[in-house]
Amino acid sequence: MQEERRLAVLRAIVEDYVATEEPVGSKALVERHGLGVSPATVRNDMAVLEDEGYITQPHTSAGRVPTDKGYRLFVDRLTTVKPMSVAEKRAVSTFLDGAVDLDDVVQRSVRVLSQLTRQVAVVQYPTLSRSTVRHVELVALAPRRLLAVLILSTGRVEQRLVDLEADLDDDVLADLRLRVNQTATGQVIAEAVTALRGLGEQPPTSPLAVYAAPVVDALADAMSDHRSDERIAVGGAANLARYGDSFDSAVRPLLEALEEHVVLLKLLGEATAGGMVTVRIGAEGPYEQLAATSVVATGYGPQDDALATLGVVGPTRMDYPGTMTAVRAVARYVSRILDEA
Amino acid sequence: MQEERRLAVLRAIVEDYVATEEPVGSKALVERHGLGVSPATVRNDMAVLEDEGYITQPHTSAGRVPTDKGYRLFVDRLTTVKPMSVAEKRAVSTFLDGAVDLDDVVQRSVRVLSQLTRQVAVVQYPTLSRSTVRHVELVALAPRRLLAVLILSTGRVEQRLVDLEADLDDDVLADLRLRVNQTATGQVIAEAVTALRGLGEQPPTSPLAVYAAPVVDALADAMSDHRSDERIAVGGAANLARYGDSFDSAVRPLLEALEEHVVLLKLLGEATAGGMVTVRIGAEGPYEQLAATSVVATGYGPQDDALATLGVVGPTRMDYPGTMTAVRAVARYVSRILDEA
DNA sequence: CATTGGCACTCACCACGACGGAGTGCCAGA
DNA sequence: TCTGGCACTCCGTCGTGGTGAGTGCCAATG
Numbered sequence A, B: 001m002q003e004e005r006r007l008a009v010l011r012a013i014v015e016d017y018v019a020t021e022e023p024v025g026s027k028a029l030v031e032r033h034g035l036g037v038s039p040a041t042v043r044n045d046m047a048v049l050e051d052e053g054y055i056t057q058p059h060t061s062a063g064r065v066p067t068d069k070g071y072r073l074f075v076d077r078l079t080t081v082k083p084m085s086v087a088e089k090r091a092v093s094t095f096l097d098g099a100v101d102l103d104d105v106v107q108r109s110v111r112v113l114s115q116l117t118r119q120v121a122v123v124q125y126p127t128l129s130r131s132t133v134r135h136v137e138l139v140a141l142a143p144r145r146l147l148a149v150l151i152l153s154t155g156r157v158e159q160r161l162v163d164l165e166a167d168l169d170d171d172v173l174a175d176l177r178l179r180v181n182q183t184a185t186g187q188v189i190a191e192a193v194t195a196l197r198g199l200g201e202q203p204p205t206s207p208l209a210v211y212a213a214p215v216v217d218a219l220a221d222a223m224s225d226h227r228s229d230e231r232i233a234v235g236g237a238a239n240l241a242r243y244g245d246s247f248d249s250a251v252r253p254l255l256e257a258l259e260e261h262v263v264l265l266k267l268l269g270e271a272t273a274g275g276m277v278t279v280r281i282g283a284e285g286p287y288e289q290l291a292a293t294s295v296v297a298t299g300y301g302p303q304d305d306a307l308a309t310l311g312v313v314g315p316t317r318m319d320y321p322g323t324m325t326a327v328r329a330v331a332r333y334v335s336r337i338l339d340e341a
Numbered sequence C: 001c002a003t004t005g006g007c008a009c010t011c012a013c014c015a016c017g018a019c020g021g022a023g024t025g026c027c028a029g030a
Numbered sequence D: 001t002c003t004g005g006c007a008c009t010c011c012g013t014c015g016t017g018g019t020g021a022g023t024g025c026c027a028a029t030g
Helices: A002-020 A026-032 A039-051 A068-078 A086-097 A102-117 A170-184 A189-200 A209-223 A237-243 A247-259 A261-268 A320-340 B002-020 B026-032 B039-051 B068-078 B086-097 B102-117 B170-184 B189-200 B209-223 B237-243 B247-259 B261-268 B320-340
Strands: A120-124 A133-142 A145-152 A157-163 A232-235 A278-280 A293-300 A308-315 B120-124 B133-142 B145-152 B157-163 B232-235 B278-280 B293-300 B308-315
Touching (some): A002 A039, A002 A068, A068 A320, A086 A102, A086 A320, A102 A120, A102 A308, A120 A237, A120 A247, A133 A209, A133 B133, A145 A209, A145 B133, A145 B145, A157 A209, A170 A189, A170 A209, A232 A261, A237 A247, A237 B247, A247 B237, A261 A308, A308 A320, B002 B026, B102 B120, B102 B308, B120 B261, B133 B170, B133 B209, B145 B209, B157 B209, B170 B189, B170 B209, B232 B261, B247 B261, B247 B308, B261 B293, B261 B308, B293 B320, B308 B320
Antiparallel strands (some): A133 A145, A145 A157, A278 A293, A293 A308, B120 B232, B120 B308, B133 B145, B278 B293, B293 B308
């Protein structure tokens, strides 16, 4: 019974603190939220909550502030799902529907997500590893040079220049193109790579011998290029300006992290499929520097097959329910769009 | 004679202020720089400089600070070219040489430029308008759907999905591919578009009629897509953290501008070819919000043919000589790399 | 036994005033 | 034309005291 009220108090503290950005005291609490008890009672509860490590006071005789542990409890047990307004929903769908290609989808997602949450948004480009090969095109550019274009099921296009050791013959090229496509098209990346390796090893007598190897190498390179796994779009950095206080301690490391895409990827973490939103609060993450920032992320991809991750990075003091629904919603819309394409 | 010394004083003020970030007084000036005169003399000079609008004092009885006009004079007449250290040069070249494609070149340029200048770096992707068509590839994806891939001389690849109203015939497709390439390859974008338009208007009797129009439309769209003109890479935002003071007034609008690529493009301005570095100081720019920021930019591209612009955005109080040489150097290296590709 | 009102206490925050010091402008002399 | 001297101006800092929000504890109450 009292336990329940204590949780209500914690929730109220979190909500107030997130809204006002100021330590919240017992009196203000009972006034703003309609808990039907006196400030003194709340004070007792707060003392217990503090003992248990859910809240702290910045200094004696100040209000209370939630700790990471407090936010954690709040997110895990006290969050009520906050549906998006119709206007917001429409905004998301119309904005994302206007996208013309994969790049554009990602860009727009970042934008919409950062505006929705008024936070820094991060969207990882769909990873290669899970996608399949839609088509491979080989284009002769010069007698001894061709361009290999790799088109993936996600709509991503990778291209590589290939230098050859013998002049190109159109027929051989056509043959090679045909074989490569027969081998790779429809395959998942990983399988396509191994299948192509086989193709690359032609008997020296075959007319394909001089061409196959470099082309296969280039394609395999493009497929296993980890650089493209690390591609990320970031947006809404201007929202960092709202931090105001705690600039050096919070914004600087975050700005640095935003440039280090590797760090960002680690922050976003594993893609979690199926509408599950992951929340990492403050020091739970691997970077001390970012002890004051939280990450709200989820996986996305066609058929809820988590190809990549998108999310939001912000101060631990953030509107978790709102952010979580926004992240979930955008992930869902993007997934649907990838489905259609 | 005195005129000369006055300029020396101005230069000293600018250099000191840039270094220390604090208003500089007459005494400190004569101590740090070896002008062989007394503080009183310097004071007289400063009074004149102030009358002429080159410097101000933030308040009575404080040191002097350069005005925009002062920086302007400094940049135009007092700047001594500061050569880059060998180490820096090598760093730039080795770092940029590792790039594997156009995207990578741009990304790396941004990075190197921001690290070199410890400022926010902005690099515009090479514009379509000046580049030529290297090759067009048409790939059948489904009976009524094909992918048009446009390869440009800069190495950029644009692709468009094309939906058709009749099933594809391989021969016709080959024919179309041939014709399109005959028409467009080697042409400058603008000419290619008009030439293709002609190709699009086939007599209804021609077997090409059903296909040509949508394909030509897609290609023309890709070529004149202004979205790709606006592509920009930004890096080094973490350097904004060094602003420290004047946060709201300077950093916030700048962060916002960095997200608005249109604004950034306008800031970078016209591409200036041939090693000319443009400097726009504070309120000289079109945005009141950015009155405290300067832009140092230059054009780049193969054969000094300015395809696009790159530069640096920072506080008016910045190390202009150093920044200018860094910008010039990076532009030169990038141009060379584009030349080779 | 949980809840409540009362009460003394603790600090952060703010306004105020004093003061030191860096820097200036001006003037008379070299 | 330059220099040394001098009075003056303010900014920034530091201590000081008052105010108020908030707390912890305790005794009383239902």
